[in-house]
Amino acid sequence: MARTVSILIVDDHESIRQLLKDRLRAEPDMTVVSHVDNAEAAVVEAIEHKPDVILMDIDMPGLSAFDAAARITARCPNSRVLFLTAFVKDRYIESALAAQAWGYVTKTEPPEAVIKAIRDVSRGFAYFSREVQSRLVVDSKGVRLAEKGRTLASTLTPREREVLCYLAQGRSKKSIAEIMCISVKTVDFHCSHLMEKLDIHDRVELARFAIREGFVDA
Amino acid sequence: MPDKPIHVLLVEDSVGDARLLREALAETGAGRFRVVHVPSLREALGALSSAPSCEVILLDLSLPDSAGLETVERMHAAASSLPIIVLTGLDDEQLGLEAIRRGAQDYLLKGQADGRLVARAIRHAVERKGLELERERLLDALGRARDELELRVRERTADLHRTVTRLEAEVRARALAEEGARVSEMRLRLLLEQVPAIIWTTDAELRVTSSYGVGPAAVALPPRARSAKPAPAGRAPEPQALAPAAHRRALAGESLSYEVHLSDRTYHCHVEPLRSADGAIAGCIGVALDITEHKRLEEQHARVREQLHQAHKLDMIGRLAAGLSHDFGNVLATVAGYTSLARRHLPDDHPACRSLDAIDEAAQQARGMTHALLSFGGRVRMAKRPLNLRAAVEESVRLLHHALPASVELAVSLPEPPLWIEADPVQVQQVLLNLALNARDAMPGGGRLEISLAPASEAQARAVKSRPGVSPAAACLAVRDTGEGMSAEILPHVFEPFFTTKKRDRGTGLGLSIVHGIVTDLGGRIRVASAAGEGTTFTLVLPCVAPSPAAGPEGSSAAKREGLIALVGGDRHVRGVMAAALSSLGYDVVHADDPEALLAEHEMCRDRLRLVVLPAEVLKNGGEWFGRLRGAEGLLPAVVIADEADPVAEGTLPRGVRVLRRPFQMTEFRDLVCRVLER
Numbered sequence: 001m002a003r004t005v006s007i008l009i010v011d012d013h014e015s016i017r018q019l020l021k022d023r024l025r026a027e028p029d030m031t032v033v034s035h036v037d038n039a040e041a042a043v044v045e046a047i048e049h050k051p052d053v054i055l056m057d058i059d060m061p062g063l064s065a066f067d068a069a070a071r072i073t074a075r076c077p078n079s080r081v082l083f084l085t086a087f088v089k090d091r092y093i094e095s096a097l098a099a100q101a102w103g104y105v106t107k108t109e110p111p112e113a114v115i116k117a118i119r120d121v122s123r124g125f126a127y128f129s130r131e132v133q134s135r136l137v138v139d140s141k142g143v144r145l146a147e148k149g150r151t152l153a154s155t156l157t158p159r160e161r162e163v164l165c166y167l168a169q170g171r172s173k174k175s176i177a178e179i180m181c182i183s184v185k186t187v188d189f190h191c192s193h194l195m196e197k198l199d200i201h202d203r204v205e206l207a208r209f210a211i212r213e214g215f216v217d218a
Numbered sequence: 219m220p221d222k223p224i225h226v227l228l229v230e231d232s233v234g235d236a237r238l239l240r241e242a243l244a245e246t247g248a249g250r251f252r253v254v255h256v257p258s259l260r261e262a263l264g265a266l267s268s269a270p271s272c273e274v275i276l277l278d279l280s281l282p283d284s285a286g287l288e289t290v291e292r293m294h295a296a297a298s299s300l301p302i303i304v305l306t307g308l309d310d311e312q313l314g315l316e317a318i319r320r321g322a323q324d325y326l327l328k329g330q331a332d333g334r335l336v337a338r339a340i341r342h343a344v345e346r347k348g349l350e351l352e353r354e355r356l357l358d359a360l361g362r363a364r365d366e367l368e369l370r371v372r373e374r375t376a377d378l379h380r381t382v383t384r385l386e387a388e389v390r391a392r393a394l395a396e397e398g399a400r401v402s403e404m405r406l407r408l409l410l411e412q413v414p415a416i417i418w419t420t421d422a423e424l425r426v427t428s429s430y431g432v433g434p435a436a437v438a439l440p441p442r443a444r445s446a447k448p449a450p451a452g453r454a455p456e457p458q459a460l461a462p463a464a465h466r467r468a469l470a471g472e473s474l475s476y477e478v479h480l481s482d483r484t485y486h487c488h489v490e491p492l493r494s495a496d497g498a499i500a501g502c503i504g505v506a507l508d509i510t511e512h513k514r515l516e517e518q519h520a521r522v523r524e525q526l527h528q529a530h531k532l533d534m535i536g537r538l539a540a541g542l543s544h545d546f547g548n549v550l551a552t553v554a555g556y557t558s559l560a561r562r563h564l565p566d567d568h569p570a571c572r573s574l575d576a577i578d579e580a581a582q583q584a585r586g587m588t589h590a591l592l593s594f595g596g597r598v599r600m601a602k603r604p605l606n607l608r609a610a611v612e613e614s615v616r617l618l619h620h621a622l623p624a625s626v627e628l629a630v631s632l633p634e635p636p637l638w639i640e641a642d643p644v645q646v647q648q649v650l651l652n653l654a655l656n657a658r659d660a661m662p663g664g665g666r667l668e669i670s671l672a673p674a675s676e677a678q679a680r681a682v683k684s685r686p687g688v689s690p691a692a693a694c695l696a697v698r699d700t701g702e703g704m705s706a707e708i709l710p711h712v713f714e715p716f717f718t719t720k721k722r723d724r725g726t727g728l729g730l731s732i733v734h735g736i737v738t739d740l741g742g743r744i745r746v747a748s749a750a751g752e753g754t755t756f757t758l759v760l761p762c763v764a765p766s767p768a769a770g771p772e773g774s775s776a777a778k779r780e781g782l783i784a785l786v787g788g789d790r791h792v793r794g795v796m797a798a799a800l801s802s803l804g805y806d807v808v809h810a811d812d813p814e815a816l817l818a819e820h821e822m823c824r825d826r827l828r829l830v831v832l833p834a835e836v837l838k839n840g841g842e843w844f845g846r847l848r849g850a851e852g853l854l855p856a857v858v859i860a861d862e863a864d865p866v867a868e869g870t871l872p873r874g875v876r877v878l879r880r881p882f883q884m885t886e887f888r889d890l891v892c893r894v895l896e897r
Contacts, residue, residue: 013548019555026562059544080794086547100791103798107551108585110578111558124809125801126794133799134603139881140861143795146883211537 005122008049009035010042010056010065011084016107020055023111030118039068046072046079052122055114058085058092058104069099082121084114089214090145091153093132097143103127153198153213160194161215163187167203168210224340225271228255229262229293230278230305235328239276239305242333243340250337259284263296272297274344276336277322278305279313286313287320294321301347303339323347406430414508419492421501424465464489468502483510543588550588554581602645602740604765607693608636610646611671617647618654625664626657632671637693638765645736652729653697653756660701660754668698678759681743688762692742698755704748712746779804781828781895784847786816787836788859796831799884800891813843827854828895834860834877848872855894857887 069081083104105117117127166176230236301323314325323343410431418429473490489504673690684691713734742760810816848854
């Protein structure tokens with residue numbers, strides 16, 4: 001008889017947690033060991049239960065899901081994180097790969113896709129969409145997105161990313177300088193650099209880019 | 219009348235000589251000479267100051283207080299205006315000559331001078347000295363006159379120079395003024411030639427007396443007045459555009475501006491009184507500027523502002539949609555999830571199954587709409603890939619069924635075999651939905667909507683950039699309706715952003731521009747054919763691509779391929795990603811951390827094993843197990859994953875073993891596996 005797959009569900013939406021719990025329990029080879037509504041609790045529960053698969057939402061308040069995934073991977077080498085997300089963004093994929101996640105499944109896919117993904121991941125098969133699969137590159141350090149397909153966003157420094165977030169939120173350079181405790185001139189410097197890298201030269205387009213790439217919520 | 223006596227100063231230390239001389243002079247006539255005798259130079263000098271009437275000096279050179287030529291010099295210095303006659307000894311003639319050089323008038327030899335000779339010498343000396351003095355006076359006067367003349371010449375020259383400088387400055391100023399006037403004239407001419415303007419003047423009866431510029435046509439002046447030269451006075455026409463009322467007001471002394479519209483053009487005019495030199499109003503002077511273009515730009519700006527406003531509104535809607543769709547997606551996932559759960563508990567023939575299927579389909583459709591909405595707002599990135607256009611059209615048509623009213627008949631014609639293009643399925647969906655919904659709106663009373671897909675003709679394919687070696691080169695997708703159609707005036711504008719013929723609340727005017735943008739992005743072309751009342755046909759030609767060898771049919775799992783592939787060793791995460799890639803090709807895949815575990819698997823399904831994938835380091839540590847795995851014949855192919863710098867080389871490895879160097883893209887890996895196994 002096939003081994004039972006133990007699963008930890010992490011989603012801040014009560015209805016989704018309940019659905020997944022009900023749906024997965026209908027599968028004879030799956031058991032939901034716990035379900036929590038934030039990434040911080042997920043780390044605690046993963047260490048406690050050492051589930052085979054952690055089905056984790058990306059957009060949650062509090063600790064970043066990717067940080068949680070990295071911690072879980074480090075503490076529980078046999079637990080595999082599978083992300084559940086509303087939309088796929090390049091930045092999500094890059095972060096998921098960096099955290100050694102085993103894949104993602106979108107909420108727009110039918111529930112059967114989630115079940116297949118859990119089953120695949122539990123068997124040691126990563127679960128990425130075919131399109132993303134084509135863009136994956138294996139190098140000596142592991143798996144990453146193809147250079148050519150890498151997002152422009154990944155060329156930004158952490159400081160530039162931060163400035164981009166604030167710009168996209170519609171903040172003035174002065175207010176950004178205050179928040180980041182740097183001079184307006186330095187904000188200007190980051191701003192012109194990131195605009196040059198992204199080849200975007202107006203704030204509306206910058207905001208659109210930031211939203212599309214998941215730097216800020218729409 | 220007797221001559222006036224000549225006063226003589228005799229300077230002689232010898233009393234005898236003095237007496238002899240006196241006597242000699244007296245012999246020449248009584249009272250002719252009045253002689254004062256002094257014996258020394260000192261006394262002579264004293265006598266000169268006390269007796270200024272002395273007219274001539276007879277001077278002996280050998281005196282008690284002076285001797286020789288020094289005596290002459292001292293005496294001459296003291297009385298330079300008086301003639302001096304030197305008295306010398308017989309043997310001193312040379313000295314006498316020298317004395318003359320030093321200022322003396324004459325010299326007399328003592329002892330030889332009789333009265334007449336001395337008297338004549340005296341008279342000559344006085345006369346000569348007088349002439350000398352006169353000459354000097356004249357020379358002096360002449361010098362002064364010359365100096366004065368030179369001064370006056372200099373002053374006059376300076377005057378002349380000043381005058382010349384002033385004249386030169388005046389000439390230059392005049393030349394500058396003339397040049398300025400010429401340039402000003404040129405500017406005005408250029409302005410009037412290049413700017414659609416006219417300047418005119420009229421007389422007090424409002425007859426045009428002159429007009430300049432290319433604007434006459436603008437203000438509808440007859441051709442005769444349309445030259446850059448003034449129109450001949452007297453034959454001036456009655457201007458049609460001169461706004462008589464405005465001109466009459468100008469004649470009354472008012473300056474005013476007004477606009478006129480003539481022959482589809484708009485002119486800004488300004489007219490004011492034309493005054494003669496005495497200030498009286500002699501007529502009017504006016505200028506008209508063609509501002510049609512300016513007006514058009516103003517209207518265009520207003521339109522662009524409106525479009526910008528629309529775009530901002532859309533952007534806000536996009537943001538709102540993105541925010542909503544996240545939560546909406548969760549709700550849909552819940553609906554679909556529970557539907558699926560309920561379906562599992564029911565047998566297929568249960569009456570509720572149809573309802574559950576309908577709910578599921580609606581949820582799927584809503585998910586597609588959410589995605590389309592997000593992609594429309596640019597919130598999700600389009601991921602182009604080889605796409606089965608037929609399948610994508612079928613999927614869109616499925617969504618369309620729900621969007622079309624019953625009065626619209628939908629006819630779909632799709633070809634066999636499939637046509638592949640490189641696109642995101644959402645792009646195809648957006649194109650078809652936009653075109654179909656436009657068609658629906660064009661058929662308010664119902665009609666027929668045809669969607670047909672077929673290989674493009676050669677002529678059509680030539681219009682797009684096709685990929686070499688792909689056949690057919692392009693796909694032709696046509697959307698045809700039997701609706702109202704569009705007029706020839708509307709047709710050229712249909713792909714312009716924000717162009718809409720729908721009511722304000724019905725359309726954004728973006729649909730067809732989005733379609734155009736997508737088709738262009740896909741390297742294709744779109745054409746529209748329409749006539750009022752005869753329906754509209756949009757024809758899209760999209761370049762085809764070859765399906766990649768690894769690509770299975772879109773939307774379904776990969777076609778099952780025969781055989782088992784084993785992955786052994788290496789990083790689990792990397793192995794998991796590679797295993798998934800092979801699994802998506804349709805192969806069965808097994809994987810293990812180490813060769814022992816794999817051998818256990820292999821024993822169970824040795825017959826089905828077709829390929830082993832392993833990192834180079836695993837191979838190095840266990841040649842023996844690899845041999846066992848490859849079987850007695852050693853024919854089982856293998857792919858060895860090695861770093862760029864790894865010394866492992868294909869030539870040194872057993873036959874059938876291929877090396878794939880890191881880094882590699884997953885598509886390379888899949889292609890290599892396909893090549894190895896399908897050889």
